[in-house]
Amino acid sequence: MSDEQACGDSVDPHVGDQSSNGGGLTPGDADIVTRQLGRTPRGAVKVAWRCPQGHPGVVMTRPRLSDGTPFPTLYYLTCPAIVKACSTLEADGLMASLTARLTDDVQFAAAYGQAHDSYLVDRETLAQELGIEVPEISGISAGGMPSRVKCLHTVVAHSLAKGPGVNPCGDEALEAIGVFCRSGCAQVCGPASEREVS
Numbered sequence: 001m002s003d004e005q006a007c008g009d010s011v012d013p014h015v016g017d018q019s020s021n022g023g024g025l026t027p028g029d030a031d032i033v034t035r036q037l038g039r040t041p042r043g044a045v046k047v048a049w050r051c052p053q054g055h056p057g058v059v060m061t062r063p064r065l066s067d068g069t070p071f072p073t074l075y076y077l078t079c080p081a082i083v084k085a086c087s088t089l090e091a092d093g094l095m096a097s098l099t100a101r102l103t104d105d106v107q108f109a110a111a112y113g114q115a116h117d118s119y120l121v122d123r124e125t126l127a128q129e130l131g132i133e134v135p136e137i138s139g140i141s142a143g144g145m146p147s148r149v150k151c152l153h154t155v156v157a158h159s160l161a162k163g164p165g166v167n168p169c170g171d172e173a174l175e176a177i178g179v180f181c182r183s184g185c186a187q188v189c190g191p192a193s194e195r196e197v198s
Contacts, residue, residue, distance in 0.1 A: 116146035
């Protein structure tokens, strides 16, 4: 399959692989994430979501970095195409409109509150797996949850890692992003991975 075919225009934003978060970050994954970010990732321990090409797109990070710094952002978005799209949506005012909706729509706010709780449970689970405690960030999730949206990158990473129906703000941002995986992905991430999701 060519890179063009691997990143066609019919990619559903939630299509990808949420099942690949069971193992550590492989050296190959770490190399791709380093290229995606333009720097060595800090505290990345697992791939939480892979794009349809099989490349890491969201990584899970240690709740406490190696230098001892508490790090509340569990799901870190690495896919350059989605990072760019989130930045564009932020500049276009989507964060403000989603935050306003949290005030006006009780059901939407309740679902976002549940997303916050899910995030905390996932981070605590990882902390326990790693044998660490981070009381400094207890009760604090990321991205502004549960009362506002202050980072679309974070809520989108959460939606991708968990799948649709967990984070309503991330889901709506993904819907607004639409198609994100195109042939240019291969220039940063490399050719389609053997882990490619069919």
